[in-house]
Amino acid sequence: MQQQSSVETRSLSASRAEMSEILMPNDTNNLGRALGGRILEWMDVCGAIAGRRFAERQVVTASMDHVDFLAPIDVGDVVTVEAYVFDTGRTSMDIKVDVTAERPSEGDRRETLTSFFTFVALDDDEKPVPVPDLVCDSQEERELRDAALQKRREHRAALAEEFE
Numbered sequence: 433m434q435q436q437s438s439v440e441t442r443s444l445s446a447s448r449a450e451m452s453e454i455l456m457p458n459d460t461n462n463l464g465r466a467l468g469g470r471i472l473e474w475m476d477v478c479g480a481i482a483g484r485r486f487a488e489r490q491v492v493t494a495s496m497d498h499v500d501f502l503a504p505i506d507v508g509d510v511v512t513v514e515a516y517v518f519d520t521g522r523t524s525m526d527i528k529v530d531v532t533a534e535r536p537s538e539g540d541r542r543e544t545l546t547s548f549f550t551f552v553a554l555d556d557d558e559k560p561v562p563v564p565d566l567v568c569d570s571q572e573e574r575e576l577r578d579a580a581l582q583k584r585r586e587h588r589a590a591l592a593e594e595f596e
């Protein structure tokens with residue numbers, strides 16, 4: 433009889449999260465541009481949703497990588513945050529979070545920043561608990577996973593070079 437594996441798995445798609453906001457005056461600095469902290473908050477929330485969908489547990493942010501704000505986001509822009517799990521440890525999940533901004537009337541959509549978060553799943557006693565293994569069932573999922581692994585490697589190598 434064939435032995436069944438008891439390792440729980442979950443697909444990358446199961447983790448995907450997306451949220452959009454209109455950048456309001458309350459979210460801006462005195463130049464009418466996005467407050468960096470507000471964007472980081474939305475990234476943290478979207479990343480946590482991806483982690484909770486994947487782990488089906490409460491999660492906490494353990495870390496986030498360096499962030500570069502590549503382009504301004506102006507009041508009235510539609511800000512979209514997207515996140516997915518691209519790697520897993522025993523109790524931790526690495527999550528890529530991308531932010532784009534757009535003026536629908538102008539038909540543009542700008543990449544404004546990306547970062548990589550680590551979230552840890554917690555059990556009912558708020559202790560780290562194992563997460564499912566990530567599986568990529570489709571070509572699209574494999575490409576998303578590989579793109580995230582590659583981009584994080586590049587980010588970290590560039591940072592290491594900068595601080596040498």
Ligand SMILES: CC(=O)SCCNC(=O)CCNC(=O)[C@H](O)C(C)(C)COP(=O)(O)OP(=O)(O)OC[C@H]1O[C@@H](n2cnc3c(N)ncnc32)[C@H](O)[C@@H]1OP(=O)(O)O
Binds near residue numbers: 524
């Ligand atoms: C200040 C704030 O408000 S931060 C925002 C909200 N976040 C929080 O409140 C989380 C506060 N931190 C914590 O509760 C704990 O440090 C935890 C849950 C993240 C980790 O707990 P620990 O007791 O260190 O657990 P443990 O050593 O077993 O590590 C658990 C996992 O977390 C990972 N981990 C722990 N610290 C970090 C870190 N700084 N960066 C990335 N991963 C980390 C470990 O590598 C391990 O992963 P693995 O199981 O996949 O191998």
